[in-house]
Amino acid sequence: MITLDELLERDRRREEDGFKRKIRIGRIVKPGSGGKDKIIIVPTTVEEKFVHDEITLNQEPGEGDPTGGTGEGEEGDIIGEQPVRPEEGEGEGEGAGEGPGEGEGGEHELESNAYELGKVLSQDFQLPNLKDKGKKRTLARYVYDLTDKNRGVGQILDKKATLKRIVETNITLGNIPDVGNIDSTKFIISPQDMIYRILSREKDFESQALVFFLRDYSGSMGGKVTQTVVSQHVMLYSWLLYQYEKQVETRFILHDTAAKEVSDFYKYYSYKVAGGTKVFTAFKLVNDIVERESLARDYNIYVFHGTDGDDWDKEGKQTLDEIERMMNYAARIGISIVEHSYVGSKQTEVEKYLKRSGILERHSSLIKMDIMDENADDSRIIQGIKKLIS
Amino acid sequence: MELVSQHVKGIMEECKLRARDHGLTFDDETLEYIVTNRDMIELSPKVMIPTLYDYWVHDVRVLSGKGMYEAYPSNPYETVINTRPAISYYNDNNPDWLNVMIFYHVLGHIDFFQNNMFYKNTWDTDLTGQALADKRLIAHLRSEKGRWVDYAIEFSRGIDNLVGYQKELNHTIMNGSRYQLSKIDFYFDIFLQRIKHVSQHDYLKEITRFNAGRDGSEDFFDEIVSQYPEFDELYKKETSITLKPERDIIEYIIQHSPFLRQDENKWITSVIQIVKNTSSYFQPQIRTKIMNEGWASYWHEYLFMRDDRICGHEIDFAKVNAAVTAMPKVGLNPYALGLRLFQHIKDMEDRGCYSFDYLFLKDEVGKKKYNRDKDSGDAFILQVRENLNDFTFINTYIDQEFVDQHTLFVAGKRFNKPRMSWEFYIKSKKADDYKQMIIDTLYHPPEVFVDPAGCKEGVLYLNHKFENKPLKTDFIENTMVGIEYLWGGPVHLETSEPVVSKQAATQYAGFWDPASQQPQKKQPEEIKWKRMLYVMENRKLHKREL
Structure with a gap:
């Protein structure tokens, strides 16, 4: 049986032969109790053929695909409902500080597999090694x-x-007797x-990283955009895990018009689209967490944000304020904007105000932005990672 | 992988006898193997054919299958493949009563494979044997050509869903003739209209004469032959016209590709042929899922309940059977749907409901009580399993009686904003809507054919027959790269795409954004379609509007 390495080697040779790569790193999430999700890394590939697209074009907004059903009732009866995002045990309000016990990234079974993936990414995809920023922490x-x-x-x-x-x-x-003329034989x-x-x-003593993953899960984020963001974040996470010899702690933050912290990657990965978009809330939450827990002293802090570029605040004033605040401590802020294909050549809100503010040039070593299409493939995503961490 | 024990084989042979008593027909020989989970995972990418050719995509599937099994372990009870003899795989040594049930199920599948007309082109080959020969050939080619064999496989598989399955089948069933033409049909449809161009008045007169003579008092054709002495000769000529089967894209490429004609590329033709044949073999299976599973479930239930060997295990059976054949509250289960539809057809036929008398009945009570004691249901469903596929099965036999009896409905799903939830509701209880919903789930590859008019100056011109569904645009590029490689020249594809109105995009974004104050439109816009031409040349894809 062929191994993953051999498959990737074969895939690299495709490029030499003038064809696109076909292997993607897939993830299967096995939900576990108490946040101990298991993420299994597997290769996946798609065999492209001419097929009908499954999209339903003439549906009312907010209407899903119909399916079959059985049971009593009249037409129009509601037979059940499913929350758009699964509820967590605790209320929304206190989501910010889950207190001690949070940040146990090291407990997830995700670790060992993701570490392997990080190795593959560093070696096979030639992602750069990280510079040691010098902060030490006793462990x-x-x-x-x-x-x-x-x-x-x-x-x-x-x-x-x-x-x-x-x-x-x-x-x-x-x-x-004379320190100027010592005779060692007399010692x-x-x-x-x-x-x-x-x-x-x-x-x-090792340098230690703390990574905040921020994801927009507002209503506009449906489908491929979310997949692409999550793919990139999984790879980033895996790569950092490898770079820091598993000494990586992670925090996951989702936002629509309000930001909340979720306890593990599974929730981060699986929560579905919700309401509107206020980007600044996520950055503000990170700033608050860092301040409250005095994290800046002990960690290299990375913040990665994935969005489709939509923001209700067209000027981005609050967002820019929060980013400025963040740059006092963060080692790197990486913003990935995954554009819906309908955006075309237009710029998204976030892209517009980030560019206008000049922040990207002024602090080019601290903040990076990467814009890709929602159909980006793995090699494009990895290229994006290179850009974000360069 | 090992054969089942003699004891278990004995149970199977006993099952065969009982199944035959109830009208199922199948070959004497079958093979039953016990396989481990690992075997299953490794076999499933090869569509359970152990001798299928090696290909890296299968390996990828095995690796992800293993990951999937780790996360979500599940074991199928059985898998049957359409080979000669039919091979079936079992997960473990089950208790005898469960084996009885599973074996009846498997025999249902085998009976279906070996009697349903849509499988006719698979009856004369044993796939395992053929696949072994193909596997060896591919292994041999790989030792010479290296990874280029895998590219050839990849590109052939890129178009293997476009095999002309129906046309080939039609050709086999019709024995190569255009149509089975009776003398009467020829006379009225062709002779009078197209050859003699008789007036409408004369045509109707002939029909009246035909109807008058239907009691058989005189030979209808006597008068014709005396009037038109050439009639018999023309009829014979018409029926002797045989048609060559129409060629699909793959065959067109094999015969006309300038690239494949070069000596150093001849080997690719055999790779394409192997991929095509394998795909053709599985075409009927994809198109008879609901029927095949329904048929097998129907018989395992029917035969099991009449089997005296399983006394005392009725409750065990009920549990397992319910898990397999329950209708989900929301969702579709092809086993359950097919099973109930076969039961429904048998019941309707037993009562003689497939008749004009019944159809013209207006009152519900009368319909419910209707019973002509025909008891011909058993023979009738055997006919159904012989001559229908999923589409015709669903389209013909899902009626309001069926939908009402099983309280079926089309379940809709909509977003409830204040509650932030998906709401499921009963969208329709009409048989037509239910039928359409099922039909929409059936396998239906796009019809793409070579358009000879566009094939000029080395271009392969493909035309996609538009059926109100666009092609998946993400896949077009790589598929066309493959076709270009096999063709050895530029490839054009004509297809339809929706005209995206700018308004629709903002409306979507605005839906989630109350700040934008856009009134929600209740009526979705009518979609407009435009014809597009995709041009693949030197591995670069361009598109333009036609």
């Missing part, structure tokens, strides 16, 4: 290293330290002066 992880010193016995003789010790002893003994050497290095338990 409850230890490594063993020959760092402790011990006099008399040990594993490796620390020659420099031993020599210093011997000189000190001999000065104390009055054995060195008196005690076994206690021999300094060795021994194994010791060390706390590990």
